[in-house]
Amino acid sequence: SQKIEQNSEALNIQEGKTATLTCNYTNYSPAYLQWYRQDPGRGPVFLLLIRENEKEKRKERLKVTFDTTLKQSLFHITASQPADSATYLCASNQAGTALIFGKGTTLSVSS
Amino acid sequence: GAVVSQHPSWVICKSGTSVKIECRSLDFQATTMFWYRQFPKQSLMLMATSNEGSKATYEQGVEKDKFLINHASLTLSTLTVTSAHPEDSSFYICSARDLAWTSGLKETQYFGPGTRLLVL
Numbered sequence: 001s002q003k004i005e006q007n008s009e010a011l012n013i014q015e016g017k018t019a020t021l022t023c024n025y026t027n028y029s030p031a032y033l034q035w036y037r038q039d040p041g042r043g044p045v046f047l048l049l050i051r052e053n054e055k056e057k058r059k060e061r062l063k064v065t066f067d068t069t070l071k072q073s074l075f076h077i078t079a080s081q082p083a084d085s086a087t088y089l090c091a092s093n094q095a096g097t098a099l100i101f102g103k104g105t106t107l108s109v110s111s
Numbered sequence: 112g113a114v115v116s117q118h119p120s121w122v123i124c125k126s127g128t129s130v131k132i133e134c135r136s137l138d139f140q141a142t143t144m145f146w147y148r149q150f151p152k153q154s155l156m157l158m159a160t161s162n163e164g165s166k167a168t169y170e171q172g173v174e175k176d177k178f179l180i181n182h183a184s185l186t187l188s189t190l191t192v193t194s195a196h197p198e199d200s201s202f203y204i205c206s207a208r209d210l211a212w213t214s215g216l217k218e219t220q221y222f223g224p225g226t227r228l229l230v231l
Contacts, residue, residue: 004154009152034218034219034220036222041202042224043115043206043222043223044155044206044222046219046220049216049218049219089154089155093218095218096218098145098157098160098220099145099206099220100157101147101154101156102154103152103153
């Protein structure tokens with residue numbers, strides 16, 4: 001069955017460093033990989049989408065890569081801040097289908 | 112833009128009662144809405160895909176007679192948990208896509224704030 005895996009449940013880093021989160025997929029080839037932020041008790045908020053034919057996408061301090069050979073997406077937050085502390089969810093889909101989510105990685109940025 | 116609301120934000124009910132959760136797209140139209148459930152420290156699990164004017168499509172293992180979905184308009188979908196039991200206690204989240212892509216990308220899903228259900 002299709003799987004999206006975020007192997008790190010938690011990541012702790014210091015303010016100012018770059019956070020790198022990993023997402024792997026197995027048993028299928030998604031057309032899109034998407035990253036969402038979820039704060040406790042809240043619904044996910046969309047951050048970035050990358051298509052299978054794109055290598056990299058950037059938005060302000062965020063960067064996402066998509067490696068179809070490794071079946072992996074990396075999500076980077078540069079110059080991290082305590083306000084970046086949250087759970088980050090990787091999700092994938094084919095065109096027109098619902099998103100399938102990974103378990104998420106909880107990022108804690110300490111000052 | 113692309114705001115999705117849910118009501119209520121939390122509900123406590125007795126076992127055996129039914130609970131209705133509303134999901135609205137406030138500033139865009141959504142042909143398709145999705146219902147997810149999330150248990151603590153778990154990922155969002157897709158329950159069903161709701162299409163305006165037609166029957167919902169349920170994921171494997173989700174009882175369609177227990178989780179009734181109605182999508183009567185392009186801005187409103189409802190989820191009714193019938194005869195709720197303690198094991199139905201969870202965080203229910205709806206999401207929608209922007210039909211006209213006016214708020215962003217075609218494949219982006221916009222999520223409501225979620226409804227926390229506690230069945231005693």
